[in-house]
Amino acid sequence: MRTAYGVETVRATERQLMARLPEGTLMQRAAAGLAVASADLLGRVYGSRVVLLVGSGDNGGDALYAGARLARRGAGVTALLLAPERAHAGGLAALRRAGGTTVHSPAGGRAAGATEGAADRPAGGSASDPAERPAGGPAGPTAAEVLIERADLVLDGIVGIGGKGGLRPDAARLAEAAERSRAAVIAVDLPSGVDADTGQVHGAAIRADLTVTFGTHKPGLLIDPARDFAGTVRLVDIGLDLPEEPALEALQHADVARLLPVPGPESDKYRRGVVGIAAGSARYPGAAVLAVAGALHGGAGAVRYVGPAGDAVLARFPETLVSDLGPAKAGRVQSWVVGPGAGDDAATVAQVLEADVPVLIDADGLRLADRDTVRARTALTLMTPHAGEAAALLGVARAEVEGARLSAVRELAARYRATVLLKGSTTLVAAEEGAVRVNATGTSWLATAGSGDVLSGLAGSLLAAGLPARDAGSVAAYLHGLAGRYAADGAPVGAQDVAKAIARAWRDVRD
Numbered sequence: 303m304r305t306a307y308g309v310e311t312v313r314a315t316e317r318q319l320m321a322r323l324p325e326g327t328l329m330q331r332a333a334a335g336l337a338v339a340s341a342d343l344l345g346r347v348y349g350s351r352v353v354l355l356v357g358s359g360d361n362g363g364d365a366l367y368a369g370a371r372l373a374r375r376g377a378g379v380t381a382l383l384l385a386p387e388r389a390h391a392g393g394l395a396a397l398r399r400a401g402g403t404t405v406h407s408p409a410g411g412r413a414a415g416a417t418e419g420a421a422d423r424p425a426g427g428s429a430s431d432p433a434e435r436p437a438g439g440p441a442g443p444t445a446a447e448v449l450i451e452r453a454d455l456v457l458d459g460i461v462g463i464g465g466k467g468g469l470r471p472d473a474a475r476l477a478e479a480a481e482r483s484r485a486a487v488i489a490v491d492l493p494s495g496v497d498a499d500t501g502q503v504h505g506a507a508i509r510a511d512l513t514v515t516f517g518t519h520k521p522g523l524l525i526d527p528a529r530d531f532a533g534t535v536r537l538v539d540i541g542l543d544l545p546e547e548p549a550l551e552a553l554q555h556a557d558v559a560r561l562l563p564v565p566g567p568e569s570d571k572y573r574r575g576v577v578g579i580a581a582g583s584a585r586y587p588g589a590a591v592l593a594v595a596g597a598l599h600g601g602a603g604a605v606r607y608v609g610p611a612g613d614a615v616l617a618r619f620p621e622t623l624v625s626d627l628g629p630a631k632a633g634r635v636q637s638w639v640v641g642p643g644a645g646d647d648a649a650t651v652a653q654v655l656e657a658d659v660p661v662l663i664d665a666d667g668l669r670l671a672d673r674d675t676v677r678a679r680t681a682l683t684l685m686t687p688h689a690g691e692a693a694a695l696l697g698v699a700r701a702e703v704e705g706a707r708l709s710a711v712r713e714l715a716a717r718y719r720a721t722v723l724l725k726g727s728t729t730l731v732a733a734e735e736g737a738v739r740v741n742a743t744g745t746s747w748l749a750t751a752g753s754g755d756v757l758s759g760l761a762g763s764l765l766a767a768g769l770p771a772r773d774a775g776s777v778a779a780y781l782h783g784l785a786g787r788y789a790a791d792g793a794p795v796g797a798q799d800v801a802k803a804i805a806r807a808w809r810d811v812r813d
């Protein structure tokens with residue numbers, strides 16, 4: 303299991319640990335790990351050009367100490383100090399002792415000066431001051447921008463877990479220069495400008511190739527949009543003694559393998575669970591077929607279909623138990639999936655919600671389900687909206703959900719007293735309490751018509767097999783994401799192909 307802890311927890315555990323260790327130990331551990339990761343990325347340290355973006359906190363201190371280590375190995379290291387008077391004093395001294403130079407300017411200074419390598423040069427002026435621009439004209443690059451442009455590696459130590467809101471203008475200009483540069487960019491602890499706890503990005507932020515994070519992953523590193531800014535994430539152990547329950551957790555192969563239902567010698571189809579699919583309509587029979595396709599791969603012993611698309615379902619999957627009596631009279635099931643392609647059939651949704659078994663609500667069902675009825679249910683409920691559906695349920699714009707996925711999924715879980723799976727490139731599964739699960743196996747090729755229907759059938763089948771809602775949702779998202787990758791293999795893919803590839807995902811996980 304990959305876990306992530308929020309800033310408050312990191313700070314508290316850090317305080318406990320620091321009380322037992324000589325001062326500066328944790329920062330040295332962090333800087334050592336950062337220097338190793340930097341050297342790995344550079345390949346050859348000697349002769350390389352490294353630029354440090356240094357803010358006023360300990361995040362800048364990490365960058366300075368790591369820069370000192372690289373300078374001792376022969377790199378040319380320049381630190382751009384955003385707030386020279388407040389930069390980490392010990393880190394500055396270490397860098398200078400190691401032969402590194404510092405430039406005292408947020409984003410300014412004459413570009414010509416950048417090539418002179420003057421140490422501790424106060425550049426003065428501001429980037430917007432034409433007098434500080436090179437002769438090339440007012441639109442020419444600043445000294446800082448030239449240094450960044452010519453670097454092999456940029457270390458982003460502007461701000462870490464102490465960051466508040468979007469980057470300030472001086473810092474934002476450095477972030478933009480780093481993005482334009484061909485240099486590799488390593489974010490120290492997290493990309494400056496992203497929110498460590500939520501994954502929100504307010505305005506400009508560092509776009510990193512690699513993020514070297516200390517002690518634990520931070521939730522923002524695993525959730526879009528911030529995840530997209532972090533690049534590859536490398537965790538450096540600094541010895542933090544973290545509490546048992548994380549803020550966020552991500553299943554890995556071994557976790558999924560443990561959770562997958564496996565039939566024993568005594569199992570028959572009823573003991574393995576029957577999943578009922580109440581989906582599809584005369585207008586959308588395909589949704590029923592795809593939900594059944596997903597359900598057949600989810601581990602339930604049988605799939606019961608109820609609705610107007612029985613012929614289409616049987617034509618594709620003759621093993622399906624088809625009924626046209628409606629959910630209440632269709633026979634026993636251990637879980638229901640309701641909603642895909644349901645159109646305006648509110649009566650079916652209401653009937654399913656009355657059943658005393660776990661219910662998965664998707665697509666049209668989300669719109670048709672009465673909130674108080676869902677809240678009052680005693681059996682499990684798993685809701686599976688995409689961002690647009692979640693936005694409609696919350697009464698906000700879609701962009702708001704996409705920008706703040708974690709708070710959106712938590713809010714929905716609280717409002718409906720249900721487990722909610724918010725689909726997307728980083729799918730989130732939140733129950734009313736406990737760690738939120740994040741899934742990262744998805745691929746953007748999965749954003750294809752009918753792919754959600756397959757997921758709902760798959761998750762519903764896992765519910766029927768006895769998995770709790772959080773596990774059913776996160777295991778389904780994991781397998782579905784893998785299946786999408788296998789089916790797509792870098793090319794567009796249809797939902798049916800995804801359903802077919804689920805079996806391969808199971809085998810892979812169990813191996």
Ligand SMILES: NC(=O)C1=CN([C@@H]2O[C@H](COP(=O)(O)OP(=O)(O)OC[C@H]3O[C@@H](n4cnc5c(N)ncnc54)[C@H](OP(=O)(O)O)[C@@H]3O)[C@@H](O)[C@H]2O)[C@@H](O)CC1
Nearest residue numbers: 316329358359360361461462463464465466468469470491
């Ligand atoms: N925890 C641990 O176990 C360990 C932590 N370690 C490291 O310490 C880091 C945390 O250091 P930290 O607490 O000093 O805060 P940090 O992130 O440097 O930022 C604070 C400064 O940034 C500024 N600032 C704020 N917002 C800003 C913005 N939007 N745009 C621009 N500037 C902004 C703010 O300025 P102010 O508001 O005061 O003007 C303040 O001065 C952590 O991420 C990790 O790298 C490791 O060394 C080892 C173990």
Ligand SMILES: [K+]
Nearest residue numbers: 458461490494
């Ligand atoms: K940073």
